[in-house]
Amino acid sequence: MPNRVRRGRFITVEGGEGAGKSTQAARLAETLERRGIATLVTREPGGTPEAERIRALLLDPVGAGWEAATEVLLYFAGRVENVAKTVEPALAEGRIVICDRFADSTLAYQGYGADVPLAAIRAVADAALGGFRPDLTLILDIDPALGLARTRSRSAASDRYESRPLDYHRRVRDGFLEIAADAPARCVVVDAAQPADRVADAVLAAVTARFAELAGGTASK
Ligand code: Z5A
Numbered sequence: 001m002p003n004r005v006r007r008g009r010f011i012t013v014e015g016g017e018g019a020g021k022s023t024q025a026a027r028l029a030e031t032l033e034r035r036g037i038a039t040l041v042t043r044e045p046g047g048t049p050e051a052e053r054i055r056a057l058l059l060d061p062v063g064a065g066w067e068a069a070t071e072v073l074l075y076f077a078g079r080v081e082n083v084a085k086t087v088e089p090a091l092a093e094g095r096i097v098i099c100d101r102f103a104d105s106t107l108a109y110q111g112y113g114a115d116v117p118l119a120a121i122r123a124v125a126d127a128a129l130g131g132f133r134p135d136l137t138l139i140l141d142i143d144p145a146l147g148l149a150r151t152r153s154r155s156a157a158s159d160r161y162e163s164r165p166l167d168y169h170r171r172v173r174d175g176f177l178e179i180a181a182d183a184p185a186r187c188v189v190v191d192a193a194q195p196a197d198r199v200a201d202a203v204l205a206a207v208t209a210r211f212a213e214l215a216g217g218t219a220s221k
Contacts, residue, residue, distance in 0.1 A: 008038075008091040009211055010133075012102040015140035016173050017162055018147030018154075019192040020199055024140065025100045027200045028207065032096055037214060040090040043100035045075055047082035054078035065160065068114035072121055075106045076128040083132060096214070102134060104179050109161070112175025113168050136210050138203055139180045140192035144169035147192075 011028075013021045022043070029039040045055035058066070058074050066074065079102070090097045103125050110116045144166060151162055180187035188206040192199055208215040 005092070005094040008093065008095040008097055009135045009214075010087060010091060010097050010099070011207065012099045012104065012134040012137045013140065014101060014104045014108070014137055014176060014179075015192060016108075016142060016144050016147050016169055016176070018150035019140035019142045020150075020196060021100050021140055023196055024138070024199055024203050025098045027196075028203055029096075029098055031200075031204055032214060035214070035216075038093070038095045039098060040086070040095045041098045041100065042082060042086050044082060044102055044105065045078045047078070047087070047099070048085045050085075051078035051081040054081070059160070061160075068110045068116045069120075071114075072106055072110045072116055072124055075110070076103075076124050079103065080128050083129060099134070102137075103129070104137060104139070104176065107179055108172045108175035112178070113164075113172040134186060136207065137180075137183075137187045138206060139176050139187055139189045140199070141173065141177065141189050142192040144173055 013025045013028075015021055025041050025043075029041045032039045044051070045058050046052045054074055054077055058071060058078075082099075087097050087099065106125075107118060107121055111118045111121050148162060148166075148169065177189065180189045188210075190199060190202045190206065194202070
């Protein structure tokens with residue numbers, strides 16, 4: 001019998017501004033790597049040279065900026081690139097792929113936040129990705145006022161999402177919580193207002209509760 005590599009797991013980290021997604025994605029990867037488990041961290045928008053070009057278009061638009069529906073198409077264009085060229089190959093090698101934002105961000109920001117119909121976003125998702133879904137989604141939940149204070153203390157300049165009104169960020173937060181409530185088998189909500197060490201413990205607990213093979217340091221191959 002050929003020695004077949006077991007397919008990896010796809011974990012997405014979602015949440016509003018300053019929730020600590022990048023911090024926790026990196027910490028989870030370090031913990032798993034210390035256990036001998038091969039990981040890969042990617043991000044959206046981005047994750048490949050092509051998708052990083054789309055990220056630049058999205059986050060630094062000219063003129064009045066994109067229509068929200070155009071943003072949906074651009075986010076999914078980048079996502080197709082990231083899934084095809086980065087995520088899928090790593091999963092096929094047996095890696096644990098940790099993605100800093102994914103399709104739930106489009107539902108939360110462009111859907112709940114900017115009123116693009118959720119059904120239209122889901123239709124684009126199906127057309128772009130087929131049935132491809134995360135195995136586990138960690139939703140880092142935080143009061144937007146606290147999250148925005150964190151990002152502003154990091155840098156004085158705010159990007160075009162950060163500078164939107166608090167009401168917008170509240171709709172995004174509520175959207176993420178609704179997404180989690182609608183998909184309890186896939187999503188775990190983590191209290192991201194806690195100190196980073198406590199959040200990291202909660203993240204690891206959620207991951208090992210879902211994937212027992214990652215608890216004891218058994219490599220994923
Ligand atoms: N977007 C969209 O609209 N639709 C989509 O489909 C997708 C994205 C995929 C991407 O920006 C933007 O794109 C995003 C939504 C939109 N809007 N914005 N802005 P980005 O990738 O550049 O930024 P981000 O994803 O929003 O990340 P962030 O909010 O800047 O940060 P974070 O990853 O959540 O947090 P962090 O970088 O780990 O930490 C932020 C700061 O807080 C930093 O100084 C940390 O040291 C600190 N931190 C982290 N954790 C803690 C705890 N627990 N306590 C205290 N301080 C902490």
